[in-house]
Amino acid sequence: MKQRILVILCHKLDISKEMFDDKFLNQNFKKDFSVEVLVINNLGTRLGDIHALVGKDQFSHLVIGVSTDEVNLATVQVQAQQLSIHPFAVEIVLLGSGSPLTRSFALLWAAIARLHAFSGASPNNVRSVTMPRQAITRRDFFSLPKLTQLPAPTIDSSVCRAAYGCEVCAANCHGDALTNDGGVIHVNREKCTSCGVCLSRCPSEAVQFPRWSREEMNAWLASLLQCKDVKQGPVLFLCHQANLPSTANNWLPVRVPCQAYMTVPLILQTLTSGASVVGIQSCGDKCLTGESDLIDQRIDFCQKLLKAFGQESSRVYRVNNSDPSTLLPPKVDQHDYQFSMPFQGFGLSAYWEALTKLTETCLDQDAVQNIEILHTASPVGVIEINEEVCTVCGTCAGVCPTRALTFESEKGTLDLDFDPTRCIGCSECVKYCPEREGGAITIHRSTQITRFQKGKQTVSQDAKIACQKCHEVFATTKMLKKIKSMLGEDFNSIMGDYCTRCRSYG
Amino acid sequence: MAEKSIIEQSMPDIAKLRQGTYRLLSAWSLYPDALIIEITPESCGCLLAFEKTAAHLPFYIQWSKFLTFLLKVKPQDLADLQNTYMELFGESGPYKAISLYESSFLSNSEKQDCGLFLSKLLARYFDLGVQPSLKNGPDHLAVELELVSFLIGKEVVAWEQADSNKLIELLKQEKEFLGDHLVNWIPKLKRTLAFREESGFYHHLVDQISHFISHDIDFLPHLIRSLSESECGNSK
Numbered sequence: 001m002k003q004r005i006l007v008i009l010c011h012k013l014d015i016s017k018e019m020f021d022d023k024f025l026n027q028n029f030k031k032d033f034s035v036e037v038l039v040i041n042n043l044g045t046r047l048g049d050i051h052a053l054v055g056k057d058q059f060s061h062l063v064i065g066v067s068t069d070e071v072n073l074a075t076v077q078v079q080a081q082q083l084s085i086h087p088f089a090v091e092i093v094l095l096g097s098g099s100p101l102t103r104s105f106a107l108l109w110a111a112i113a114r115l116h117a118f119s120g121a122s123p124n125n126v127r128s129v130t131m132p133r134q135a136i137t138r139r140d141f142f143s144l145p146k147l148t149q150l151p152a153p154t155i156d157s158s159v160c161r162a163a164y165g166c167e168v169c170a171a172n173c174h175g176d177a178l179t180n181d182g183g184v185i186h187v188n189r190e191k192c193t194s195c196g197v198c199l200s201r202c203p204s205e206a207v208q209f210p211r212w213s214r215e216e217m218n219a220w221l222a223s224l225l226q227c228k229d230v231k232q233g234p235v236l237f238l239c240h241q242a243n244l245p246s247t248a249n250n251w252l253p254v255r256v257p258c259q260a261y262m263t264v265p266l267i268l269q270t271l272t273s274g275a276s277v278v279g280i281q282s283c284g285d286k287c288l289t290g291e292s293d294l295i296d297q298r299i300d301f302c303q304k305l306l307k308a309f310g311q312e313s314s315r316v317y318r319v320n321n322s323d324p325s326t327l328l329p330p331k332v333d334q335h336d337y338q339f340s341m342p343f344q345g346f347g348l349s350a351y352w353e354a355l356t357k358l359t360e361t362c363l364d365q366d367a368v369q370n371i372e373i374l375h376t377a378s379p380v381g382v383i384e385i386n387e388e389v390c391t392v393c394g395t396c397a398g399v400c401p402t403r404a405l406t407f408e409s410e411k412g413t414l415d416l417d418f419d420p421t422r423c424i425g426c427s428e429c430v431k432y433c434p435e436r437e438g439g440a441i442t443i444h445r446s447t448q449i450t451r452f453q454k455g456k457q458t459v460s461q462d463a464k465i466a467c468q469k470c471h472e473v474f475a476t477t478k479m480l481k482k483i484k485s486m487l488g489e490d491f492n493s494i495m496g497d498y499c500t501r502c503r504s505y506g
Numbered sequence: 507m508a509e510k511s512i513i514e515q516s517m518p519d520i521a522k523l524r525q526g527t528y529r530l531l532s533a534w535s536l537y538p539d540a541l542i543i544e545i546t547p548e549s550c551g552c553l554l555a556f557e558k559t560a561a562h563l564p565f566y567i568q569w570s571k572f573l574t575f576l577l578k579v580k581p582q583d584l585a586d587l588q589n590t591y592m593e594l595f596g597e598s599g600p601y602k603a604i605s606l607y608e609s610s611f612l613s614n615s616e617k618q619d620c621g622l623f624l625s626k627l628l629a630r631y632f633d634l635g636v637q638p639s640l641k642n643g644p645d646h647l648a649v650e651l652e653l654v655s656f657l658i659g660k661e662v663v664a665w666e667q668a669d670s671n672k673l674i675e676l677l678k679q680e681k682e683f684l685g686d687h688l689v690n691w692i693p694k695l696k697r698t699l700a701f702r703e704e705s706g707f708y709h710h711l712v713d714q715i716s717h718f719i720s721h722d723i724d725f726l727p728h729l730i731r732s733l734s735e736s737e738c739g740n741s742k
Binding site (some may be wrong): 051074078081082084085086087123124126127128129130143144145146147149189190 | 516517520561562563564565566567568570571716717720721724725727728729732
């Protein structure tokens with residue numbers, strides 16, 4: 001079915017009198033032929049009747065603009081299903097009471113952009129939950145608690161690097177829902193909490209997580225940040241279970257699956273693409289991930305980074321409903337970051353792009369060259385190779401999920417190259433290094449501007465040893481030296497001349 | 507006014523619509539005859555009577571589309587359906603027949619113990635109180651679907667008796683059978699069929715079965731947990 005988006009607004013929305021003026025609707029929403037706007041009297045009490053008001057199979061997506069935070073997602077999803085609209089092709093936009101017209105329009109338009117980017121979901125991407133979780137009581141024995149459809153991840157095995165040892169998603173999954181079973185990532189949907197951490201951390205972009213996919217989130221933020229009327233607005237990323245703060249009208253709220261979904265690249269690129277401030281709000285005690293410390297570390301890292309670039313560190317902070325002093329975004333000095341397409345909020349490319357923008361706008365260029373922030377929340381790592389111990393076997397390059405470490409053998413030597421712009425500091429290289437006990441490779445979570453600017457460099461090198469019979473390279477001089485030291489008198493000179501195969505088969 | 511957080515009086519209805527859906531899918535997994543075409547409109551009508559409840563469940567869109575699709579099958583389509591069935595699953599076509607038996611989709615190592623697998627499966631049927639006809643083996647798609655339908659039929663009775671212990675036991679049996687059998691091999695059957703048929707009747711049928719069981723296997727633990735928690739609450 002062709003994409004057709006239905007926007008339903010409550011007539012009681014106290015946005016502005018001109019909001020429902022036909023001229024305004026025609027000038028804005030209706031310029032996109034895929035969008036149709038329906039204004040319903042007392043929408044809040046008639047949410048359960050939407051399917052009766054709109055014909056089945058007419059629309060592919062649904063946006064509901066309401067002023068109250070009490071709209072039940074489960075109810076709207078049921079209505080959507082009855083219209084043959086996928087539960088993830090629904091967006092509820094909380095416009096709040098008295099919201100400025102331009103802000104409301106930007107939020108609705110961003111929701112539409114998100115829905116345009118939604119490309120469907122497989123049955124394995126859907127899990128049903130009761131929100132809040134509740135047991136069946138004796139009184140309601142025959143009644144099912146209302147189910148909300150939330151996304152669960154699926155793995156694109158064609159790009160997943162689990163077969164090479166990558167376990168970044170499984171290692172970051174707090175619910176143990178992901179496991180690497182013989183090189184294949186298995187998803188246990190019963191254990192999944194739909195936090196989206198696997199999606200935001202996967203270096204190979206192998207995780208499919210509809211509703212909050214990279215494409216959808218990028219489209220959402222791109223639409224919001226380039227909307228000329230709300231430019232330089234403060235963006236509030238809040239958990240989808242969190243209540244909007246009373247000062248919501250001062251923010252541009254963006255719902256995320258969990259606070260733990262917020263990565264440093266996403267925060268920084270939002271800032272360097274036009275947002276004046278980024279606030280992060282969790283769902284508090286309801287949080288299933290318990291990742292508050294992790295988010296605090298990421299916020300702390302972003303603040304330190306901004307400070308190092310001569311910016312106000314208060315441009316990133318945690319919003320807490322119980323702390324009134326955090327509810328209003330702080331005023332910050334004007335900045336001139338321009339939005340640039342494509343917006344890639346996730347991943348290291350977004351991080352380096354944000355750092356490039358911060359570097360360009362920093363007044364003290366000499367200070368930039370000395371920026372080196374060692375921090376557990378740094379999204380990038382820097383490796384150090386102890387050439388005395390490293391045998392240049394290349395195991396680390398084989399398991400590196402982002403190919404930050406590569407093994408070159410075209411020249412007369414075997415080179416281990418390191419590209420700092422690709423390293424995510426996952427430590428897989430250290431885990432699999434045969435010489436790890438001797439400290440052949442160490443990794444620091446650190447952002448070093450000079451290392452980044454230098455780009456790819458050779459970090460370890462050794463001469464190749466080729467088999468005297470088949471001429472295949474089978475070792476390096478350091479490897480042989482190591483084997484010799486281990487075997488002592490048992491070392492046979494043939495071992496240094498021929499590969500295992502030629503030694504076995506003569 | 508706050509919205510109700512429950513779907514009232516829905517549990518027996520959900521069980522009935524699941525039972526009916528499994529039975530309908532099972533019937534259509536066999537060689538089609540005039541009777542199945544004759545009874546399908548009435549069966550679909552009975553299932554669609556639960557539409558309001560079904561809309562709360564994640565399989566709804568596909569499920570309602572499939573029922574609408576089935577309603578379009580007319581008696582004059584029978585010969586075509588029979589030919590297609592034989593071309594795909596019988597030996598009449600130019601290609602190798604696609605098996606509708608679970609044992610055909612076992613891994614190579616498991617296939618070595620195929621006899622043991624079938625006897626264990628048969629024993630499981632007996633344990634659950636069913637003696638399957640030997641016309642189709644116990645691992646035929648239709649027989650496995652019918653068994654799940656049979657278990658849900660017992661679940662319907664347990665709901666009527668409000669017997670929560672019995673319910674938990676039955677739901678666990680359904681979950682285990684689905685998890686041990688249908689969930690394992692239906693995706694493989696779906697992939698095999700996709701090579702031969704991209705949009706025909708049996709492509710839709712297997713797609714619907716796959717979709718339905720993948721949501722059902724999610725739904726059952728949810729229900730078991732809710733019921734178990736309710737039992738804990740009652741015992742306090």
